[in-house]
Amino acid sequence: MEKTPSRLLILSFVAVLGVVALVSPACVHPPATLSPAGQTAFTADQVVLRVNELENAAMDASAKSLITVPQARVIVAFCVDADKTLKVLPSGWRVSLQQAWTLAKVKISLPAGSAVAGAVTAVDLVLGVL
Amino acid sequence: MNAALLATLINTIALPELTTWLRGLHQAQTPVTEAMVIQKLISDTDLGISIGESWLAAHPS
Numbered sequence: 001m002e003k004t005p006s007r008l009l010i011l012s013f014v015a016v017l018g019v020v021a022l023v024s025p026a027c028v029h030p031p032a033t034l035s036p037a038g039q040t041a042f043t044a045d046q047v048v049l050r051v052n053e054l055e056n057a058a059m060d061a062s063a064k065s066l067i068t069v070p071q072a073r074v075i076v077a078f079c080v081d082a083d084k085t086l087k088v089l090p091s092g093w094r095v096s097l098q099q100a101w102t103l104a105k106v107k108i109s110l111p112a113g114s115a116v117a118g119a120v121t122a123v124d125l126v127l128g129v130l
Numbered sequence: 131m132n133a134a135l136l137a138t139l140i141n142t143i144a145l146p147e148l149t150t151w152l153r154g155l156h157q158a159q160t161p162v163t164e165a166m167v168i169q170k171l172i173s174d175t176d177l178g179i180s181i182g183e184s185w186l187a188a189h190p191s
Contacts, residue, residue, distance in 0.1 A: 031162050038164030045171040052178040059185050069189050080182035087175035 044090035047097075048083060050119075050126045055079035057119035066115035071108045075116070078104040098129050 030042035055076055062072035078100055085093050101123060110116065124130045 033161055034167065035164045038167045041167045041171045045167065045174055048171060048174045048178060052174065055178055055182050070191065073186065073189060073191055076182045076185055080179050083175040083178040087172060090171060
């Protein structure tokens with residue numbers, strides 16, 4: 001089948017839609033009825049959910065030898081530290097987690113199509129580092 | 131239809147169904163409170179920390 005530019009464009013669009021659908025829970029807004037503290041905790045919990053999914057994806061990929069144990073260790077260590085930060089600083093996590101995540105990604109240097117790519121993108125989006 | 135039979139049908143089928151439906155509506159509209167959200171944040175973070183630390187201990191560098 002010939003791959004015309006328009007076909008590639010459509011395929012790219014479908015791929016982008018797939019990624020958006022995959023990470024859409026990251027974009028859930030807190031209920032308007034919540035107090036400011038409740039909304040802050042709600043937003044922080046959305047980040048925790050994505051971080052924990054990344055942790056599980058890394059452990060699973062490591063068990064299947066899709067990524068190395070040192071790579072998985074970097075991801076899991078980041079996730080543990082991120083959870084600790086989010087627990088004690090639900091309103092002040094953004095900058096420190098963005099920096100830690102950027103450093104972690106440099107250390108692991110995973111290719112775009114790696115086994116944890118979806119979870120990585122979800123964390124990118126929720127931390128705002130894309 | 132016999133009135134007694136109709137009453138029995140209402141009492142044994144229609145009313146429980148209606149009660150269940152109303153209860154479901156009420157539960158679906160239960161407002162999320164600040165305390166509930168904070169508690170969920172704490173349990174979700176604790177879970178991630180616990181699982182992650184166990185895995186790191188089992189996979190030393």
